[in-house]
Amino acid sequence: MSAVLNVLRPCVDSVRLGRLAVDSLHAELAVAPKPGLVTPFDPGSHDDMDAGTFLRSLFALRHYFRDIALAGADDAPFPALRTLGIQAEAAMLRATGGINTHRGAIFSLGLLVAAAARCRSMGLPVSGEQVCLGVRHWSPELLAAPLDPHSPGQRVRARHGIAGVRQQAAAGYPMLRTLALPTLREALAAGLPREAALCHTLMALVAKLDDINLLHRGGAEGLHWARTQAATFMADGGAFAAGWRPRLQQLGEAFVARRLSPGGSADLLACSVFLLQQEAA
Template sequence: MSAVVQLRLPGERAFDSARLGRLAIASLHAELALAPKPGLVTPFDAGSHDDMDAGTFLRSLFALRHYFTAMAHAGAADAPFARLRAHGLAAETAMLRATGGINTHRGAIFSLGLLVASAARCRRQHGHSVPAAQVCLGVQHWADDFARAPLDAQSPGQRARVQHGVPGVREQAAAGYPLLRELAVPTLRHALSAGLPRDAALCQTLMQLVAHIDDLNLLHRGGIDGLLWAQQQARGFLESGGAFAPGWQVRLHGIGERFVARRLSPGGSADLLACSWFLLQQEAA
């Protein structure tokens, strides 16, 4: 008979790591369940994707269910980036095994994993949850190390980043995720405080991200013309009232049909949306 012994670190509440891990998975599920989303996989359609659907994402989430808890434990222990990276590589292997080699959550494994680790580290230091912006800035604790870690030069996102000379998630992380601190989280917080239901607030935030970021998935699929077109579509939606205006679902569904016709999918924006929801939820957890 064997037993699993869980060590409790000084200043760490025993349940915090598991709770943060569950919040991360729930945030990714909230993004998946959201509809309509232009070009992205939803429970109702595959968007602009031929190789994945909601079932693919659910298999990936099941495979990743222990990863974010492990990242929280590592963050609370102030582990070096080498340990965080080892967890991330193992998670990527598990994801690819579960999906038959399809990349569903590589970006989230990196960004959301770092944010979970940072949230856990901040909780150990302060004895309680901290604001979203502080969690984002806390990622900079590992910045020197992940800036030196090897990159997969053959990944679509990395090829698009080099070809178009735009910053990627590493640069965002090293800067403390300004897109989350200054754009996505404030948009989501405002939409919720203004009374929008969760899904409407998430759609509003997603379109703010599409309108303002150099989404590497859009660049990979559509080049600079595709990115600029997608940004223009998102800005038009927001300028017409966004999710605050009556009939917004119909308008967003129509935008989604045009994204699918062009085979565009803002996967980078979707990852940041899940991160935004996690950051707000961890404040109250």
């Protein structure tokens, strides 16, 4: 019987991790206000997508996160994970009519799901920080994988000389380990409601991250403006301050007026939610 359970456990864990990944993306979508980003109430700075577009994408991706968890539990090489990611991106684009809703999450959250499953299968620690570091297992192959030099993200990264999501992953996601996870943990431990804690963490990320989405939409000036506004919000207490919600809504109007959307920060917020949830799974 124990042998049967040992065979079944990775499959059960992978299904659970896949569900948590989808749940974390849904949690990020549901949070409001989020300056410039899609919420259930408005499309933010986007004129080609709304909450319905995101929900169609999430439905299309539900099997991907389970499958990449299974691959991680089997200690699959990076090319196998990459193939799953390419297939997931194609499914997303079919579901959304060619609109990119979750490309960044397919990459980063997918790798974290695989790392969480691998940690479990090998009896390694599963704290959020350790799972981030676990992604470094695939670093050599990850960094050697071919790039599309014509993609918007790669063009922006090359133009501004900043590290992209591939470099973040190869380094074990330092922004998650040193900023997002501690900020979210502390906000929840201090008694902030979940939505407020997520808004607080998002703005902490916007203040510090070289967000490629912001660079793509607003250039260096747009990124600097967004980071300055987020840093001011955090310095004034963030979501711990009285009246934080109308202040963040007002800031969101300014983001929309500039057509700015911190999509990279939103991806890491969803990753943070997943990393905390999987600790108890």
